[in-house]
Amino acid sequence: xxxxxxxxxxxxxxxxxxxxxxxxxxxxxxxxxxxxxxxxxxxxxxxxxxxxxxxxxxxxxxxxxxxxxxxxxxxxxxxxxxxxxxxxxxxxxxxxxxxxxxxxxxxxxxxxxxxxxxxxxxxxxxxxxxxxxxxxxxxxxxxxxxxxxxxxxxxxxxxxxxxxxxxxxxxxxxxxxxxxxxxxxxxxxxxxxxxxxxxxxxxxxxxxxxxxxxxxxxxxxxxxxxxxxxxxxxxxxxxxxxxxxxxxxxxxxxxxxxxxxxxxxxxxxxxxxxxxxxxxxxxxxxxxxxxxxxxxxxxxxxxxxxxxxxxxxxxxxxxxxxxxxxx
Amino acid sequence: xxxxxxxxxxxxxxxxxxxxxxxxxxxxxxxxxxxxxxxxxxxxxxxxxxxxxxxxxxxxxxxxxxxxxxxxxxxxxxxxxxxxxxxxxxxxxxxxxxxxxxxxxxxxxxxxxxxxxxxxxxxxxxxxxxxxxxxxxxxxxxxxxxxxxxxxxxxxxxxxxxxxxxxxxxxxxxxxxxxxxxxxxxxxxxxxxxxxxxxxxxxxxxxxxxxxxxxxxxxxxxxxxxxxxxxxxxxxxxxxxxxxxxxxxxxxxxxxxxxxxxxxxxxxxxxxxxxxxxxxxxxxxxxxxxxxxxxxxxxxxxxxxxxxxxxxxxxxxxxxxxxxxxxxxxxxxxxxxxxx
Numbered sequence: 001x002x003x004x005x006x007x008x009x010x011x012x013x014x015x016x017x018x019x020x021x022x023x024x025x026x027x028x029x030x031x032x033x034x035x036x037x038x039x040x041x042x043x044x045x046x047x048x049x050x051x052x053x054x055x056x057x058x059x060x061x062x063x064x065x066x067x068x069x070x071x072x073x074x075x076x077x078x079x080x081x082x083x084x085x086x087x088x089x090x091x092x093x094x095x096x097x098x099x100x101x102x103x104x105x106x107x108x109x110x111x112x113x114x115x116x117x118x119x120x121x122x123x124x125x126x127x128x129x130x131x132x133x134x135x136x137x138x139x140x141x142x143x144x145x146x147x148x149x150x151x152x153x154x155x156x157x158x159x160x161x162x163x164x165x166x167x168x169x170x171x172x173x174x175x176x177x178x179x180x181x182x183x184x185x186x187x188x189x190x191x192x193x194x195x196x197x198x199x200x201x202x203x204x205x206x207x208x209x210x211x212x213x214x215x216x217x218x219x220x221x222x223x224x225x226x227x228x229x230x231x232x233x234x235x236x237x238x239x240x241x242x243x244x245x246x247x248x249x250x251x252x253x254x255x256x257x258x259x260x261x262x263x264x265x266x267x268x269x270x271x272x273x274x275x276x277x278x279x280x281x282x283x284x285x286x287x288x289x290x291x292x293x294x295x296x297x298x299x300x301x302x303x304x305x306x307x308x309x310x311x312x313x314x315x316x317x318x319x320x321x322x323x324x325x326x327x
Numbered sequence: 328x329x330x331x332x333x334x335x336x337x338x339x340x341x342x343x344x345x346x347x348x349x350x351x352x353x354x355x356x357x358x359x360x361x362x363x364x365x366x367x368x369x370x371x372x373x374x375x376x377x378x379x380x381x382x383x384x385x386x387x388x389x390x391x392x393x394x395x396x397x398x399x400x401x402x403x404x405x406x407x408x409x410x411x412x413x414x415x416x417x418x419x420x421x422x423x424x425x426x427x428x429x430x431x432x433x434x435x436x437x438x439x440x441x442x443x444x445x446x447x448x449x450x451x452x453x454x455x456x457x458x459x460x461x462x463x464x465x466x467x468x469x470x471x472x473x474x475x476x477x478x479x480x481x482x483x484x485x486x487x488x489x490x491x492x493x494x495x496x497x498x499x500x501x502x503x504x505x506x507x508x509x510x511x512x513x514x515x516x517x518x519x520x521x522x523x524x525x526x527x528x529x530x531x532x533x534x535x536x537x538x539x540x541x542x543x544x545x546x547x548x549x550x551x552x553x554x555x556x557x558x559x560x561x562x563x564x565x566x567x568x569x570x571x572x573x574x575x576x577x578x579x580x581x582x583x584x585x586x587x588x589x590x591x592x593x594x595x596x597x598x599x600x601x602x603x604x605x606x607x608x609x610x611x612x613x614x615x616x617x618x619x620x621x622x623x624x625x626x627x628x629x630x631x632x633x634x635x636x637x638x639x640x641x642x643x644x645x646x647x648x649x650x651x652x653x654x655x656x657x658x659x660x661x662x663x664x665x666x667x
Contacts, residue, residue, distance in 0.1 A: 254467075
């Protein structure tokens with residue numbers, strides 16, 4: 001099968017859907033000529049024109065508000081938020097308006113909007129351009145949150161998001177845009193709320209999101225050399241969350257670590273760990289471990305920044321400690 | 328299905344009972360008949376027993392507090408998952424401390440029993456969880472459920488010095504340590520009882536009445552009366568083996584009849600206990616193939632009766648068994664009591 005990059009997969013998903021449905025527009029900063037700083041949208045403006053690929057002024061609340069209104073009145077906008085860190089600027093548009101309009105209008109209005117943005121540290125972008133803020137969004141009822149971990153998932157989840165009649169936020173790890181993976185040429189969708197078991201195992205469950213999936217898979221391979229069989233689960237969407245797959249896995253393995261690049265405090269790791277403890281308590285043979293990013297502003301210093309994000313080696317060490325009963 | 332444990336009314340016009348101590352911890356495995364808690368009124372102190380096998384959960388009353396009669400203080404459930412929503416009134420730590428202080432009276436009670444009737448108690452090396460087992464173990468939920476499903480006691484691991492927390496992998500060790508030795512799973516206790524008074528009593532009865540009253544009828548009557556100490560059943564049937572051939576005879580409520588009128592039961596009845604009377608043989612002990620829950624063996628030992636009580640711990644707690652044996656011994660030592 002052909003291999004394409006994560007960025008190309010996103011581009012392909014948007015282009016395919018735009019060809020099928022002319023109500024779809026893209027708007028954001030530097031989306032047209034520049035094709036975004038990561039060149040993910042390059043080529044779209046040439047095919048669809050500036051009427052549908054719209055460069056906006058530098059005003060996140062402005063263009064997100066426009067998109068919410070456009071969605072309510074018949075278009076299907078894809079908002080490009082250049083950095084996930086800018087979510088703080090559009091909290092009202094996203095959480096008070098987009099998330100609640102369907103409910104507040106008694107079901108008369110829909111907001112079929114996709115907000116694509118990014119996350120992930122270790123790009124030396126310092127504290128205001130390196131955050132992973134998906135937990136903020138997942139907390140809000142009415143918003144769906146997808147976290148693709150590969151080019152294959154990026155395309156399938158983006159197409160599902162575009163076809164969804166409710167607001168969906170997609171977090172793409174900015175370090176993964178050039179990672180290649182096998183992506184079929186024929187059309188496919190990935191349903192929301194369906195986790196993928198990337199590596200089956202029987203000794204410990206590693207639930208990992210986005211870029212942490214790669215780290216968990218490396219850790220699983222290292223563990224396999226020590227005859228420890230780890231199961232790696234990628235939830236793919238954290239809202240809705242495929243709880244069943246995770247709980248069934250933990251019932252089998254009795255050990256679990258949840259790995260995510262958001263801050264550990266009050267984060268996704270805590271939510272998933274709590275659900276495991278609630279629903280698989282009597283199957284657990286060790287406390288469920290949360291493994292998120294360090295609870296500090298992401299440092300600019302490369303040496304320090306690398307210490308804040310979970311790595312395959314640390315996951316491996318943590319898994320050994322859990323299995324040996326040292327935690 | 329959760330079974331409610333309530334504060335019982337031990338006296339008339341009693342409104343509250345004092346919960347002296349819990350003898351079991353939250354989540355402990357309990358067996359039917361095992362003491363759960365100690366309750367005190369102005370007149371007496373008693374142990375409330377588990378009405379069925381299961382797990383003790385949802386303890387809502389603190390030790391050393393007065394609880395209204397009839398109030399639910401805990402539940403017994405078959406599966407831990409069935410525990411009803413908990414109304415917490417006491418912190419687990421407080422309950423644990425209470426449980427620790429509860430150990431002592433328990434020991435005193437059994438020491439007293441030993442002194443009273445000259446009883447030697449032999450128990451299988453591995454016991455089912457008992458009221459003496461108050462320890463909190465560090466163990467994973469999985470190990471706990473596995474151990475509970477096989478009815479294994481974590482105390483065995485601690486006794487072996489196994490490092491805590493216990494984990495699922497320790498089940499292998501727990502199973503090995505818990506393999507019961509290939510001897511009886513039953514408990515037994517033996518008592519030596521002076522029979523001088525008994526013999527005088529028997530000869531006086533026989534000289535006074537026209538009919539012959541055998542020692543068998545007297546002993547059957549005594550044991551039947553003693554069994555009432557441990558049961559609420561109105562009717563007591565016993566199977567009595569005696570003579571050189573150990574012929575079996577059934578008696579029905581012999582203690583409720585005049586000694587001279589006691590006759591073998593006319594219909595088949597369910598025997599609550601089996602009496603093995605070896606006094607007309609030279610044997611002092613006999614291991615039978617019976618599966619009766621309670622077996623009392625009586626034999627001659629110099630000028631005394633040797634009375635051995637053999638019981639299934641599932642049917643009778645040790646305390647009940649000792650009470651039964653003590654009561655029976657007392658009746659033999661002072662037979663006139665039987666008439667009162």
